[in-house]
Amino acid sequence: MESNQDGGQGTVSQFMRMERKSLKRCLITGGEGFIGSHLADLLVKEGLKVYALVYGNPKNIEHLRGRMTFLPCDLKEDAEISGIIRQVRPEIVFHLAAQSFVTVSWEDPEETLKTNVLGTFYLLENIRKEGLDPVIEIIGSSSVYGPCAIEEMPLPVDRAFRPTSMYSVSKAAEDLLGFFYWRVYGMKVIRVRPFNMTGPRKVADACSDFARGIVAIEMGLKKVLKVGNLETVRDFTDGRDAVKALWLLARRGEYGKVYNLCSGRAYQMREVLEKLVSLAGFPVKYEVAPEKMRPYDDPVYIGDCADLCRLGWRLEIPMERTLSDLLAYWRTHLNEA
Numbered sequence: 001m002e003s004n005q006d007g008g009q010g011t012v013s014q015f016m017r018m019e020r021k022s023l024k025r026c027l028i029t030g031g032e033g034f035i036g037s038h039l040a041d042l043l044v045k046e047g048l049k050v051y052a053l054v055y056g057n058p059k060n061i062e063h064l065r066g067r068m069t070f071l072p073c074d075l076k077e078d079a080e081i082s083g084i085i086r087q088v089r090p091e092i093v094f095h096l097a098a099q100s101f102v103t104v105s106w107e108d109p110e111e112t113l114k115t116n117v118l119g120t121f122y123l124l125e126n127i128r129k130e131g132l133d134p135v136i137e138i139i140g141s142s143s144v145y146g147p148c149a150i151e152e153m154p155l156p157v158d159r160a161f162r163p164t165s166m167y168s169v170s171k172a173a174e175d176l177l178g179f180f181y182w183r184v185y186g187m188k189v190i191r192v193r194p195f196n197m198t199g200p201r202k203v204a205d206a207c208s209d210f211a212r213g214i215v216a217i218e219m220g221l222k223k224v225l226k227v228g229n230l231e232t233v234r235d236f237t238d239g240r241d242a243v244k245a246l247w248l249l250a251r252r253g254e255y256g257k258v259y260n261l262c263s264g265r266a267y268q269m270r271e272v273l274e275k276l277v278s279l280a281g282f283p284v285k286y287e288v289a290p291e292k293m294r295p296y297d298d299p300v301y302i303g304d305c306a307d308l309c310r311l312g313w314r315l316e317i318p319m320e321r322t323l324s325d326l327l328a329y330w331r332t333h334l335n336e337a
Helices: 012-018 034-045 058-064 078-088 102-107 109-129 166-185 206-218 239-252 269-280 306-310 319-336
Strands: 025-029 049-054 069-072 092-095 135-139 188-194 196-198 225-227 236-238 258-261 286-288
Touching (some): 025 034, 034 049, 034 239, 049 078, 069 078, 078 109, 109 135, 135 166, 188 239, 236 319, 239 258, 258 306, 269 319
Parallel strands (some): 025 092, 049 069, 092 135, 196 236, 225 286
């Protein structure tokens, strides 16, 4: 199903020479989120005219108010999307907005499908109907690959979809919509499948939860850190490195192609926790809590980022700095959580 064809948009070598440097008007859906806010930081710094669709609390991008445009929008409302596409007429679209919590997808599958699938359809269809020709990055999820055997690692982009939650089903559908609009309409769609992203501003992932709990103990707010499965091995990338990959793909990525966004490096969760405790500088009591355990956890989940690296992307932020910055973040923001 995957293709290395460019949909009539030019060869890969032409992409590399051109680098699409003239692109200036940028639309970020989910601009207030973890990755969206770091991407906004980068693009404003790069001198782009940035428009961010905002649905939740914009605290992560308040420091950019006046330097970019905030556009309140519900992706589930076709008329709202249509009006914004006509207003902004973007040259680049980074589609990050999503209902991204697996547990919520079990509790409210309809909301998950409406936001992730219908919202993506409205976005792509309104761009098509308006006759625009932007570069469009559909930011999906590695969860579409589903359960994997250790010998399959690192996971390539041509690995079959095996979704195991309504969230991963919705991200698979989102991914396929991107493929469809590229293949059928020749739209400049690039699909990205991130693995675990973490760092400052991230909430509700293991690394951030560990750091938050350690800071709460440091402040005397709790005595014990409750954790889940510490034996699993995961592939982590700092969100600030991840957004550099997204910006690189907007300039050099091949239309119609899929890119894994990952480090290709293995980190056991016990190792991550122990490093955070070491960085915090005081002993931390922790215990495995049944409510933190999942019904199923892949023992190892690592991606193949070779295609992305061939474009010139490299990790710049070591895991130790990511974890140190997470502790610093929660020391400042714990009372806001």
